[in-house]
Amino acid sequence: MAGPYTPERDTPEKAIPKRLSRATLMGMTAAARYPDLGDRKTMAQGIKAQDADLVTGSLAPVTYKPVSVCGVDLKLEPLSPALGTVIHGIDLDQDLDQVGIVEFLRALWLERRVIMFRDQQHLSRDGLIRFARCFGELGAHHGERDHVPSGPQTPQDYPDVLQIRSEENHPNAASEWHSDATWSSRPPMGSVLICREAPPVGGDTNFCDGYGLWQGVHRATKERIKALKAVHVGQPHHAMDGHLPKAIHPVARTHPETGRTVLFVNRVFTRQFADEHDLSEAETQNLLQELFANIGRPEVTCRFRWRQGSVAMWDNRAVQHCATADFWPHRRLMERVTILDSDVAQRTPYFTG
Numbered sequence: 414m415a416g417p418y419t420p421e422r423d424t425p426e427k428a429i430p431k432r433l434s435r436a437t438l439m440g441m442t443a444a445a446r447y448p449d450l451g452d453r454k455t456m457a458q459g460i461k462a463q464d465a466d467l468v469t470g471s472l473a474p475v476t477y478k479p480v481s482v483c484g485v486d487l488k489l490e491p492l493s494p495a496l497g498t499v500i501h502g503i504d505l506d507q508d509l510d511q512v513g514i515v516e517f518l519r520a521l522w523l524e525r526r527v528i529m530f531r532d533q534q535h536l537s538r539d540g541l542i543r544f545a546r547c548f549g550e551l552g553a554h555h556g557e558r559d560h561v562p563s564g565p566q567t568p569q570d571y572p573d574v575l576q577i578r579s580e581e582n583h584p585n586a587a588s589e590w591h592s593d594a595t596w597s598s599r600p601p602m603g604s605v606l607i608c609r610e611a612p613p614v615g616g617d618t619n620f621c622d623g624y625g626l627w628q629g630v631h632r633a634t635k636e637r638i639k640a641l642k643a644v645h646v647g648q649p650h651h652a653m654d655g656h657l658p659k660a661i662h663p664v665a666r667t668h669p670e671t672g673r674t675v676l677f678v679n680r681v682f683t684r685q686f687a688d689e690h691d692l693s694e695a696e697t698q699n700l701l702q703e704l705f706a707n708i709g710r711p712e713v714t715c716r717f718r719w720r721q722g723s724v725a726m727w728d729n730r731a732v733q734h735c736a737t738a739d740f741w742p743h744r745r746l747m748e749r750v751t752i753l754d755s756d757v758a759q760r761t762p763y764f765t766g
């Protein structure tokens with residue numbers, strides 16, 4: 414059953430529009446790079462030719478801190494001051510049994526919000542699942558197993574592995590800031606993403622620090638929103654039995670492990686505040702815009718460039734993330750698993766004040 418990862422072919426052609434829509438970020442950036450307004454095939458060829466010229470070699474200026482953890486020598490590369498560390502020198506297939514390694518990774522993950530690894534292309538789907546299980550309970554595509562949206566993309570025999578695929582005829586990238594599945598009453602604690610195929614350049618994932626977002630809220634607003642709950646609504650592809658999933662969460666969330674406060678609203682799923690607060694539409698929109706204002710600012714983000722075999726594990730309670738939709742027409746294939754907190758009581762977001 415377990416086997417090495419093998420590349421897959423493009424999805425079958427359905428009805429594909431002749432022109433790439435400029436209304437999407439993917440189309441917008443592609444049109445800016447190839448402004449001759451050709452059909453999508455011509456545009457694709459033109460952009461691929463540009464990229465062949467952009468990328469002909471590689472070098473990597475990297476700064477890091479060396480550490481030795483239980484006999485394993487690691488190099489920790491910070492992606493930004495606020496968050497994100499790439500851990501070099503570990504094999505996620507071989508080194509997890511070393512005493513103390515998982516504890517070290519968990520502590521660093523909590524401190525840096527998101528940790529990354531390079532050169533793990535040998536990691537099978539079983540290996541990916543084994544890694545995720547070191548940190549909690551393996552979740553379904555969107556976390557809790559009671560939510561099964563219709564039409565999930567599932568590799569055969571691996572129902573919990575979500576494939577996120579983009580290719581020339583089916584561009585796809587989650588290019589707006591969000592935390593995963595906050596429309597669920599118990600969103601996943603974390604997510605692990607591995608890159609199976611990467612574009613030569615572009616398609617980076619960005620992460621935004623939820624603690625920093627909380628710190629950036631105006632003092633008076635902080636006091637106001639400590640008592641507020643917000644409504645999070647899923648998108649059509651999250652629907653189950655014809656209904657969009659919906660959940661109500663505190664706007665200020667206490668991180669169950671660090672005890673720190675996170676601003677827990679996002680532009681994709683947070684629609685309004687709970688009915689009990691009786692806010693008008695104008696008040697709702699004004700407050701949401703104020704709370705969203707710092708999401709994605711460079712000072713509270715880091716950016717991770719994928720290569721084949723790169724892995725990222727983020728704390729879904731502490732960060733938001735956003736893909737960069739700038740890589741069409743290249744293929745990008747990612748696989749994701751979610752992790753649920755082993756302590757069921759900690760899965761439901763709460764605020765302790």
Ligand SMILES: [Fe+2]
Pocket residue numbers: 587591592593734
């Ligand atoms: Fe996501």
